[in-house]
Amino acid sequence: MSAQDLTKLLNSPTPEEIALVEKAYAFAEQAHKDHKRLSGEPYFIHLFETAKTLAEMGMSGTTVSAGLLHDCIEDVGVTPETVEKEFGKEILFLVQGVTKLGTVKYHDSTIHRESMRRLFVAMSQDIRVLIIKLADRLHNMKTLSFVPAHKQKRIAEETLEIYTPLAYRLGMRKLSREFEDLAFVYTMPEEYKKIKEILGKKGKENIERLQKFYKSVKKAVATEGIVCRTDYRVKSLYSLYKKIQRRKGDIASIYDIIAMRIIVKDNADCYRVLGIIHGIWRPLPGRIKDYIAFPKPNGYSSLHTTVFTGDGSIVEIQIKTEDMYADSEFGITSHIAYKGGLSKKSLNTNFAWVKKLLPQKTHNDATSKDVPDWVKQFINYKSNNDDLIDDLKSDFLRERIFVFTPKGDVIDLPVDSSTIDFAFSVHSDIGFSMSGAKVNGKISALDTKLKNGDIVEIITKPKGKPTAKWIDLCKTTIAQRHIRAFLNIRKK
Numbered sequence: 001m002s003a004q005d006l007t008k009l010l011n012s013p014t015p016e017e018i019a020l021v022e023k024a025y026a027f028a029e030q031a032h033k034d035h036k037r038l039s040g041e042p043y044f045i046h047l048f049e050t051a052k053t054l055a056e057m058g059m060s061g062t063t064v065s066a067g068l069l070h071d072c073i074e075d076v077g078v079t080p081e082t083v084e085k086e087f088g089k090e091i092l093f094l095v096q097g098v099t100k101l102g103t104v105k106y107h108d109s110t111i112h113r114e115s116m117r118r119l120f121v122a123m124s125q126d127i128r129v130l131i132i133k134l135a136d137r138l139h140n141m142k143t144l145s146f147v148p149a150h151k152q153k154r155i156a157e158e159t160l161e162i163y164t165p166l167a168y169r170l171g172m173r174k175l176s177r178e179f180e181d182l183a184f185v186y187t188m189p190e191e192y193k194k195i196k197e198i199l200g201k202k203g204k205e206n207i208e209r210l211q212k213f214y215k216s217v218k219k220a221v222a223t224e225g226i227v228c229r230t231d232y233r234v235k236s237l238y239s240l241y242k243k244i245q246r247r248k249g250d251i252a253s254i255y256d257i258i259a260m261r262i263i264v265k266d267n268a269d270c271y272r273v274l275g276i277i278h279g280i281w282r283p284l285p286g287r288i289k290d291y292i293a294f295p296k297p298n299g300y301s302s303l304h305t306t307v308f309t310g311d312g313s314i315v316e317i318q319i320k321t322e323d324m325y326a327d328s329e330f331g332i333t334s335h336i337a338y339k340g341g342l343s344k345k346s347l348n349t350n351f352a353w354v355k356k357l358l359p360q361k362t363h364n365d366a367t368s369k370d371v372p373d374w375v376k377q378f379i380n381y382k383s384n385n386d387d388l389i390d391d392l393k394s395d396f397l398r399e400r401i402f403v404f405t406p407k408g409d410v411i412d413l414p415v416d417s418s419t420i421d422f423a424f425s426v427h428s429d430i431g432f433s434m435s436g437a438k439v440n441g442k443i444s445a446l447d448t449k450l451k452n453g454d455i456v457e458i459i460t461k462p463k464g465k466p467t468a469k470w471i472d473l474c475k476t477t478i479a480q481r482h483i484r485a486f487l488n489i490r491k492k
């Protein structure tokens with residue numbers, strides 16, 4: 001373990017960046033010298049692992065340094081002034097952001113809600129604070145066995161309930177899979193054991209057979225002069241558990257327990273590789289998906305196919321470029337520039353809302369008009385309003401769909417949202433004057449449930465006015481609150 005283990009992971013770092021991480025490393029090691037974790041290990045290991053996760057995600061020297069320093073104010077009494085003097089305002093802001101998120105008291109639901117609120121406020125101010133918190137949580141989950149037993153389940157539940165969907169929504173699929181597997185064993189030990197048994201048997205055979213298959217695929221691709229690397233991901237035990245439940249126990253029909261990835265240089269090579277594979281192995285009908293020509297509404301791009309390997313197994317293959325791969329595994333973190341936190345590439349539609357949460361020139365831009373309503377509500381939230389936290393939590397973390405305005409702007413809504421939800425998400429004035437809606441060009445009822453990718457046009461009339469019935473027709477709290485407020489005013 002050395003500072004170099006971190007700096008070598010940085011993405012084309014400047015000499016200043018390397019020096020910064022080295023300085024933070026030495027500072028944190030010294031500050032936490034006499035500090036131990038529950039496991040008895042030096043506390044510094046936790047800081048190193050958090051920083052390493054951040055570096056592996058491609059975060060900048062600034063964020064990695066903040067990862068090393070994230071517990072020094074709270075746990076060993078380093079003053080904010082010292083952090084600012086040694087490391088500057090930006091790092092102090094990040095460290096304080098993480099510190100303010102605080103320790104969550106798992107037994108108290110009010111404090112739990114308060115932590116949720118802090119999480120969202122932090123995220124709205126600077127998304128990097130949340131990313132550090134996620135990296136911190138990952139190491140805490142990896143070392144959960146040292147935590148007193150009565151706390152383990154609550155911590156694991158919170159990870160599944162809050163941090164996992166949050167990571168997933170930020171496109172950090174690799175992290176969300178890790179969270180799921182680390183938490184599953186504590187939240188449902190019986191189920192975990194069962195799934196592990198099933199997978200253990202099936203998984204071992206699978207991996208051995210697949211390794212042979214991978215070799216043949218690589219060879220076939222290389223013969224055609226295409227450079228590629230391969231990788232595979234094993235479905236998390238938790239998502240496998242959920243899928244087996246959905247399929248009522250039919251594990252034989254689940255082909256993506258292990259998915260092979262072939263990563264190539266560009267789009268053209270993706271299609272060439274697909275052609276080569278289909279020329280040799282027979283694809284399963286109906287499972288060829290071209291998410292390059294038709295990306296998923298959340299921005300996911302890749303070619304998918306499922307083939308018979310010839311030795312009795314069936315395997316899913318995903319073909320993508322390095323960029324597509326980074327997007328699908330690391331999400332938002334693959335978009336954050338290593339300098340200054342601005343967007344490296346154009347953020348895809350999935351993260352349009354997050355772009356507004358990236359660091360601005362000042363850190364209190366969160367009330368500007370670009371910020372989504374739900375963020376403003378959080379910022380203006382008064383601590384006695386617990387409902388709002390629950391509502392926003394469920395709106396935000398529930399499964400989402402992405403629908404479009406006629407101009408092609410993306411509106412991000414919870415599953416089962418109606419055209420009324422859409423109208424109020426675009427603008428409250430549009431909601432208040434709504435008289436009807438067209439979905440994909442067709443006049444549709446107000447309670448039409450929207451689907452991913454729908455194009456929605458709201459028809460407005462000066463006299464169009466919400467009625468009490470509308471409240472039942474919408475799913476989002478924002479729409480419901482606007483309508484209730486409107487009806488109350490009218491009553492008066």
Ligand code: MN
Pocket residue numbers: 046070071136
């Ligand atoms: Mn920590």
